[in-house]
Amino acid sequence: MxxxxxxxxxxxxxxxxxxxxxxxxxxxxxxxxxxxxxxxxxxxxxxxxxxxxxxxxxxxxxxxxxxxxRPESSGRKDLMTGVIHLLSSAPGDVRQDKGETDPDPDARFWMxxxxxxxxxxxxxxxxxxxxxxxxxxxxxxxxxxxxxxxxxxxxxxxxxxxxxxxxxxxxxxxxxxxxxxDKVDFLGYVAWRGLVPVDALPDGTIDTDTSVFDGKYRSVVRYKIRGGKTINFAAYAQKSDWVDEGWSVPAKKDELVEEFADTCEEVQQMIKHIPAETCFRWGMFGRxxxxxxxxxxxxxxxxxxxxxxxxxxxxxxxxxxxxxxxxxxxxxxxxxxxxxxxxxxxxxxxxxxxxxxxxxxxxxxxxxxxxxxxxxxxxxxxxxxxxxxxxxxxx
Ligand SMILES: Cc1cc2nc3c(=O)[nH]c(=O)nc-3n(C[C@H](O)[C@H](O)[C@H](O)COP(=O)(O)OP(=O)(O)OC[C@H]3O[C@@H](n4cnc5c(N)ncnc54)[C@H](O)[C@@H]3O)c2cc1C
Missing domain, CATH: 3.50.50.60 (FAD/NAD(P)-binding domain)
Incomplete structure (x- = not known):
């Protein structure tokens, strides 16, 4: 063989x-x-x-x-108010989050x-x-x-x-x-992504290393990468119009701004500072x-x-x-x-x-x-x- x-x-x-x-x-x-x-x-x-x-x-x-x-803090937040409802010092570490002993502590969670x-x-x-x-x-x-x-x-x-x-x-x-x-179903969700330079954000915008913002029919996930100098930003919203599945379709930033105009300050600031050329959108399909x-x-x-x-x-x-x-x-x-x-x-x-x-x-x-x-x-x-x-x- x-x-x-x-x-x-x-x-x-x-x-x-x-x-x-x-x-x-x-x-x-x-x-x-x-x-x-x-x-x-x-x-x-x-x-x-x-x-x-x-x-x-x-x-x-x-x-x-x-x-x-390697993130050391993570917050689950309300999309509209930004209030943290769950704080963790071990993002992605399911056992540690539950207070259980990890059988393989060397294998870490990375971004x-x-x-x-x-x-x-x-x-x-x-x-x-x-x-x-x-x-x-x-x-x-x-x-x-x-x-x-x-x-x-x-x-x-x-x-x-x-x-x-x-x-x-x-x-x-x-x-x-x-x-x-393939048999595919459009799931009625659209996603946007972008990269935000941390230096561009007003002081104090970012607290935890990673955050998930929950909202009705919308959500945002953001986390630090590249030594913590860049934020990876992804936003999801329910939409009825059919959108391309590829994840490299350039998006109009105005659409993202408008969709999340009523959300908390942290999300607004991140959207504002996404360079337009790093903003893409794609549709969510299920198979x-x-x-x-x-x-x-x-x-x-x-x-x-x-x-x-x-x-x-x-x-x-x-x-x-x-x-x-x-x-x-x-x-x-x-x-x-x-x-x-x-x-x-x-x-x-x-x-x-x-x-x-x-x-x-x-x-x-x-x-x-x-x-x-x-x-x-x-x-x-x-x-x-x-x-x-x-x-x-x-x-
Ligand atoms: C926005 C987003 C965020 C994600 N975040 C995460 C995450 O945080 N963690 C995680 O684990 N996963 C994440 N994923 C999923 C992850 O990116 C994919 O599951 C992963 O890239 C799959 O790898 P792959 O090699 O199977 O496919 P791909 O990465 O898609 O690679 C396929 C390759 O095949 C090539 N190819 C396509 N067609 C042909 C052809 N006809 N002939 C020859 N070559 C071809 C393509 O050019 C490409 O290089 C995310 C996905 C998206 C969309």
Whole structure:
């Protein structure tokens, strides 16, 4: 099995993490990315303890702690008044919040700029194999037989491998090739994001390192990144008009100003100081979790396998876990079929619960919870999410 060539389609956070894990297990890896240049959108990313266990297993903890921000206070606030109704000194640390002993206190909760993590992952893949990443390769189609997989790209290039993994994000073309057109529901929510330089804000605007502002049909989340010098800002509001799903659609700042004009001073100040060119908006879409991700030698990973809403801050974490578990499963198996079967068996249930949990959390935050979803979300346990270690979980 060690001489397998794994073709990864998509060089996002999931594809690059999988590449590193597979390289460390001794497999040959090629990563094929549609973009002509590697990069990530200008936005923040929280990495909860489970995601950091994935990074630790790849030897990246020390480097990540140099580029990340470790929050020490978090406030749950009223969107209209700004009054804190819940203060925590251990943001994201579910056990500590409940006064319980943490079985793995070394795995911390960090906040990052997406581009910083992405650059570190890409640099690590290239340090292992300078030729592993192929840019300007947009997936078009694949064929497979008993001997392998051939992937064709829109530029006419092809690559053959022993197996292929679609890591091509929430609107995955690989997923659609395997399972047909997606069924998507617009959930009636629109999100805006932006980056605020802390220096630009009037003194005293920011108190806690992270804040969640709850309001009826609207909410705001903001947290510090890059040594605490920048604020990652995200705002959500219920809207009936259909909005694009991509998260890089430039937004008119006036629309954001107007939507949140009646909110507390802290939110108003942050919106005022978002540079217009960093303001984007996108629509929230729901997809049902899938029971299987694999057909023969082709499978899925990250958002391609389990697109989820951002309300638990776990999408990237799940894609990192997938990469670590996939490499372990292939390493432990005697055949590709067995390896992919073990991978799905280890990952589908967990990612399904987190997908449902994220949808539940989003609707709950906005006071629009559906009864049926409440039932499905009963099994969701935030402690189990944090305690999971993809490098030791049975596969
Ligand atoms: C605003 C926002 C905030 C978020 N915050 C958090 C957070 O705090 N914590 C967290 O854990 N998660 C968060 N997430 C979710 C997280 O960003 C995603 O779950 C994560 O990026 C998934 O990684 P991925 O590699 O699966 O997909 P992506 O990051 O989308 O990467 C997919 C890659 O595939 C490439 N690609 C696409 N189509 C093709 C094709 N046809 N051929 C070749 N390449 C292709 C793309 O260019 C891209 O490079 C957030 C998401 C959003 C929208």
């Amino acid at each position: 060690k001489d397998l060539h794994v073709v990864l389609i998509g060089a996002g956070i999931g594809g690059l993490t999988a590449a590193i894990a597979l390289q460390r297990a001794g497999f040959k890896v090629s990563v094929h990315e549609q973009a002509e240049e590697l990069g990530e959108v200008g936005a923040g990313l929280t990495l909860a303890k489970n995601a950091n266990k994935a990074m630790r297993s790849l030897g990246l903890t020390a480097k990540l702690s140099k580029i990340g921000f 990052h700029h997406r581009a910083d993590i992405h650059a570190l992952l890409a640099e690590t893949v290239r340090a292992n194999d300078p030729d592993a990443i192929h840019l300007g390769h947009c997936f078009q189609s694949f064929t497979q037989d008993a001997n392998g997989v051939e992937v064709t790209f829109t530029n006419g290039d092809t690559v053959t491998g022993d197996l292929a993994i679609g890591c091509d994000g929430n609107r995955s073309a690989v997923r659609q090739s395997l399972f047909g057109e 049902e979790p899938m029971a299987t991700w694999t057909v023969g030698r082709v499978s899925l990973l990250g958002d391609a396998a389990h697109p989820m809403l951002p309300f638990l801050g776990q999408g990237a974490g799940m894609s990192m876990e997938d990469g670590v578990v996939l490499a372990r499963c292939l390493d432990a198996a005697n055949s590709i079929e067995e390896g992919l079967h073990r991978y799905e068996a280890a990952r589908v249930e967990r990612t399904t619960l987190v997908t449902i949990g994220a949808r539940y959390n989003g609707l709950h935050m906005h006071g629009t919870i559906e009864k049926a979803l409440e039932e499905r979300a009963k099994e969701f346990d935030p402690i189990k999410i944090n305690d999971y270690d993809p490098s030791t979980v049975p596969v």
